[in-house]
Amino acid sequence: MGTMISQQLKERFQTLLGRYPVKRSALVPMLLFAQDEIGYVSEEIVEEICRTLDLPRIEVIEVVSYYTMLRRKPAGKFHLQVCTNVSCMLLGGESIYDHCRKRLGIENKQTTSDGTFSLEEVECIGACVGAPAAQINYDFYENLTPEKIDRIIESLTAQGK
Amino acid sequence: MSDYKNPMGESPHQVPVLTKRFGIENSASIDVYLQHDGYKGLEKALTMTSDQVIDEVKKSNLRGRGGAGFPTGMKWGFVPRQSPKPKYIVCNADESEPGTCKDRPLIEKDPHQLIEACIIAGWALESHQGYIYVRGEYRYLIDILDRALGEAYSKGYLGDNIQGSGFKFNLYTHTGAGAYECGEETALLNSLEGLRGFPRIKPPFPAIVGLYGAPTVVNNVETLANIPHILLNGGEWFAKLGCERNGGTRLFCLSGQIARPGIYELPMGFPLRKMIYEVGGGLRDGKKLKAVIPGGSSCPVLTADEIDVPMDFDSLGKIKSMLGSGGVIVIDEDTCMVKLLQRIMQFYAHESCGWCVPCREGTAWIKKLLDRFHAGFGRPDDPDTVADIAGNIMGKTLCPLGDAAAMPTLSIVSKFRHEFEEHLRLGACPHEKAPAPVS
Ligand SMILES: Cc1cc2nc3c(=O)[nH]c(=O)nc-3n(C[C@H](O)[C@H](O)[C@H](O)COP(=O)(O)O)c2cc1C
Ligand code: SF4
Numbered sequence: 075m076g077t078m079i080s081q082q083l084k085e086r087f088q089t090l091l092g093r094y095p096v097k098r099s100a101l102v103p104m105l106l107f108a109q110d111e112i113g114y115v116s117e118e119i120v121e122e123i124c125r126t127l128d129l130p131r132i133e134v135i136e137v138v139s140y141y142t143m144l145r146r147k148p149a150g151k152f153h154l155q156v157c158t159n160v161s162c163m164l165l166g167g168e169s170i171y172d173h174c175r176k177r178l179g180i181e182n183k184q185t186t187s188d189g190t191f192s193l194e195e196v197e198c199i200g201a202c203v204g205a206p207a208a209q210i211n212y213d214f215y216e217n218l219t220p221e222k223i224d225r226i227i228e229s230l231t232a233q234g235k
Numbered sequence: 236m237s238d239y240k241n242p243m244g245e246s247p248h249q250v251p252v253l254t255k256r257f258g259i260e261n262s263a264s265i266d267v268y269l270q271h272d273g274y275k276g277l278e279k280a281l282t283m284t285s286d287q288v289i290d291e292v293k294k295s296n297l298r299g300r301g302g303a304g305f306p307t308g309m310k311w312g313f314v315p316r317q318s319p320k321p322k323y324i325v326c327n328a329d330e331s332e333p334g335t336c337k338d339r340p341l342i343e344k345d346p347h348q349l350i351e352a353c354i355i356a357g358w359a360l361e362s363h364q365g366y367i368y369v370r371g372e373y374r375y376l377i378d379i380l381d382r383a384l385g386e387a388y389s390k391g392y393l394g395d396n397i398q399g400s401g402f403k404f405n406l407y408t409h410t411g412a413g414a415y416e417c418g419e420e421t422a423l424l425n426s427l428e429g430l431r432g433f434p435r436i437k438p439p440f441p442a443i444v445g446l447y448g449a450p451t452v453v454n455n456v457e458t459l460a461n462i463p464h465i466l467l468n469g470g471e472w473f474a475k476l477g478c479e480r481n482g483g484t485r486l487f488c489l490s491g492q493i494a495r496p497g498i499y500e501l502p503m504g505f506p507l508r509k510m511i512y513e514v515g516g517g518l519r520d521g522k523k524l525k526a527v528i529p530g531g532s533s534c535p536v537l538t539a540d541e542i543d544v545p546m547d548f549d550s551l552g553k554i555k556s557m558l559g560s561g562g563v564i565v566i567d568e569d570t571c572m573v574k575l576l577q578r579i580m581q582f583y584a585h586e587s588c589g590w591c592v593p594c595r596e597g598t599a600w601i602k603k604l605l606d607r608f609h610a611g612f613g614r615p616d617d618p619d620t621v622a623d624i625a626g627n628i629m630g631k632t633l634c635p636l637g638d639a640a641a642m643p644t645l646s647i648v649s650k651f652r653h654e655f656e657e658h659l660r661l662g663a664c665p666h667e668k669a670p671a672p673v674s
């Protein structure tokens with residue numbers, strides 16, 4: 075048994091379909107919203123979208139593999155995305171990223187064995203004036219220091235239990 | 236548990252036009268918007284003809300805030316009057332140029348300003364449908380916009396008969412899912428059609444053949460946000476806010492090693508030196524300035540001796556750099572320019588869509604070469620090789636991402652050549668305690 079597609083998500087798909095003269099246009103939003111709900115682009119999602127949009131599987135997979143936010147496997151419950159691009163790098167973004175690697179004992183795009191955290195080094199997330207910055211799931215964290223990241227990880231660990 | 240704070244900076248030099256409602260409580264709601272000049276620009280536009288609206292935008296000297304600085308009125312003028320296909324308005328909210336984070340508060344704090352702008356653009360171009368393309372990472376902005384769109388529909392500012400005028404306009408949000416290249420307007424259109432974000436060959440330009448093969452205007456969030464103000468106060472008023480051929484204000488994102496980072500709304504043509512030292516409070520910890528990236532990481536870098544320049548499209552063009560997207564990145568004396576370039580190229584190598592060879596191969600090779608060079612294993616001819624590869628990307632690619640990678644490279648290799656020489660002499664990076672491992 076795989077993941078089920080909720081009624082809410084199906085309704086969201088229908089709303090999306092009403093927005094475009096060409097159905098296929100709904101593809102990227104559908105994939106992202108489905109991932110938001112299920113955690114990744116599961117096989118069921120791919121099949122459901124192929125059916126809804128009348129697309130061959132390969133054309134959906136092709137699009138999934140192009141966009142960096144879309145993933146075919148679950149990430150951790152808390153997906154830490156640390157920006158190391160220029161504005162962040164100038165204020166220590168790389169050491170924040172290294173600190174996370176060591177603290178969590180995982181490398182880029184890996185997940186901790188208990189599934190609580192995953193880590194990713196990302197490009198600019200549009201929080202440059204609050205550098206160094208990170209996104210955890212969709213939440214932004216700014217002016218990071220190793221101590222601050224430690225506190226955030228601790229509080230999320232408590233929440234994750 | 237997000238700890239995201241208001242990114243707006245404070246400075247007496249600011250001229251709040253686009254940001255004038257930011258401080259008001261509930262500024263994102265339609266009620267607050269309506270109490271503060273909201274939808275008045277649209278009401279005025281609806282009493283004017285399409286040509287009159289476009290003329291007003293032409294008079295304003297508004298130029299595209301997405302990066303290229305193309306005159307907006309002229310772009311609107313390219314859209315054919317008669318079209319057998321429906322025309323489209325597309326707002327580019329993909330904001331991914333490193334150092335740039337201004338479109339985000341514009342949507343977060345004042346979504347109706349953007350919505351009103353899109354409707355006015357629709358009226359001016361006789362278009363009845365529009366999309367706001369928001370980068371996936373800004374997922375929360377989709378919710379803010381959807382809520383605001385709902386309010387606009389219920390108050391009759393969107394829909395089949397806007398304010399009883401008979402004009403019909405529908406506007407929707409659309410989300411990307413992580414790809415810098417999707418900010419390029421033709422790649423964005425492909426993404427909006429459910430394809431991978433590969434660019435299209437220009438010409439034809441989107442104004443003639445755009446979304447679904449129909450005439451389409453693609454404008455940046457900040458560009459559009461100016462439109463209601465231009466309609467309400469007149470093109471001439473707007474032109475006078477800025478400097479010659481550069482109307483209005485600009486949202487500058489001051490980041491990097493600056494004492495007071497933040498987004499500041501300043502008149503076009505504001506002096507860069509004053510921006511760094513008065514608005515931004517100078518460098519952190521009293522350090523000395525080494526370099527400035529004036530408009531996002533694609534721009535040629537300026538040295539500390541080149542900052543006596545007005546921040547407008549033409550003045551920066553004259554010194555062979557660009558105003559770009561408004562991302563001003565300040566770099567201090569302790570920063571290694573080789574490392575900086577390495578990180579910039581890591582970005583472009585990652586984001587190259589791979590469609591054309593010079594960009595796909597060139598960016599990856601420059602990045603690899605710089606990894607090695609910065610780690611202390613450089614060869615004397617490496618700087619020339621890097622410049623040579625960049626020269627072979629410049630102007631030879633399908634879309635401007637290739638140029639965006641080549642320009643900072645060429646500027647850093649030529650203006651900071653001495654730092655490359657120093658690495659060679661020391662066999663290590665002079666700014667790092669121990670040589671960095673090769674990655
Ligand atoms: C690689 C690349 C990325 C771009 N990213 C953006 C972006 O994120 N936002 C944006 O408004 N324009 C971006 N642009 C510029 C757009 O192609 C286009 O010029 C702009 O949206 C036009 O709007 P404007 O005239 O209002 O500036 C990008 C261009 C390139 C080549
Ligand atoms: S220049 Fe780069 S990003 Fe643009 S089409 Fe070529 S490979 Fe793709």
Ligand code: FES
Nearest residue numbers: 157162198201202
């Ligand atoms: S460079 Fe890190 S958020 Fe922009």
